[in-house]
Amino acid sequence: MLTIYGVYRSRASRNYWMAEELGIEFKSVPVMQGSRLANPLAADAPINTLSPEFLAINPMGMIPCIKDGDLIMHESLAINLYLARKYGGPLAGQTVEEEGLMAMWSMWAATEVEPHSVAIVRIYDNAKEKSEPGKAGIAVACRSLKRPLDVLEKHLQGQDYLIGGRFTAADLNLAEVLRxxxxxxxxxxxxxxxxxxxxxxxxxxxYKAMQATRGKEPV
Known part of the structure; x- marks a missing residue:
């Protein structure tokens, strides 16, 4: 059985969404971010990214991570491309060319979009402990996102999805980064x-099923 390590309120949401799309059975191990705990190494601390038992799975101490049989993988976008390829169906590439484009858009999401979209989330997260979000930082992130979104806007003219006229793993990966x-x-x-x-x-x-479970987790 596929095991997904990570809480839904993390990048693991991408892999939980993919598993729901594929309709596959999976086990969730809710590893949380060690930074969210006052003492992540305390004896009574929940399993987290600094717990020895999780570091044995992913020495980088990052979530998500999966175990599928003997295979262990991390990097959420790569995991989704693997799951799509393994289980097939419309979310997977139907040709070598489509697989190449799915990889391209997923890496584009990671390199050209995510640094700026994550910056926005982090500013709002910090605002929970401060008076207001850093408006200047958000403005910088939005300016940085304009060019990638201009490119995506042009690409989507006359088509509903990124590749092949249908929803694929590439759409899921990029949509989660842009969220x-x-x-x-x-x-x-x-x-x-x-x-x-x-x-x-x-x-x-x-997606709605993933978000319903995510909504039940503590903020």
Whole structure:
């Protein structure tokens, strides 16, 4: 059975969404971020990214991580490409060319989009302990996202999804990376094709199932 290590309120959400899309049985091990605990190495601490038992699975101490038979993998976007390839169906590449494009868009999401979308989330997270979010930092992140979103906007002209006219692992990966920036409504309002595309992705039953479980976890 596939085992997914990581709480839903982390990048593991991408892998839980994928597992729901594929309809596969999986076990969830809710490893939480050690940074969220006052003493992650305390004897009564829940399993977290600094726990010895988790470091034996992923020495990098990062979530998510999966174990599928004898295979252990980390890096959430790569995990999703693997799961799509293993279980097939419409989420997987149907040709070598489609597989190449799925890898391209997933790496593009990681390198060109995620650094800026994650910056927005971190500013809001820090704001919980401070008076207000860093408006200047959010403005910088939004400016940095404009060019990638302009590229995506143009790509989506006349098509509903990234590749092959259907929802694939590439859409799931990029939609989850962009979700971090959805607090900035003006950014999406100025890119209507992107806004409509992410709406289609997030209207899927598997996404809703993932979010329902995520919503039950403590913030």
């Amino acid at each position: 971090y920036a959805q607090t900035e409504q003006d950014l999406f309002d100025s890119h209507p094709q992107v806004k409509a595309w992410i709406g289609r992705c997030q209207a899927r039953d598997a």
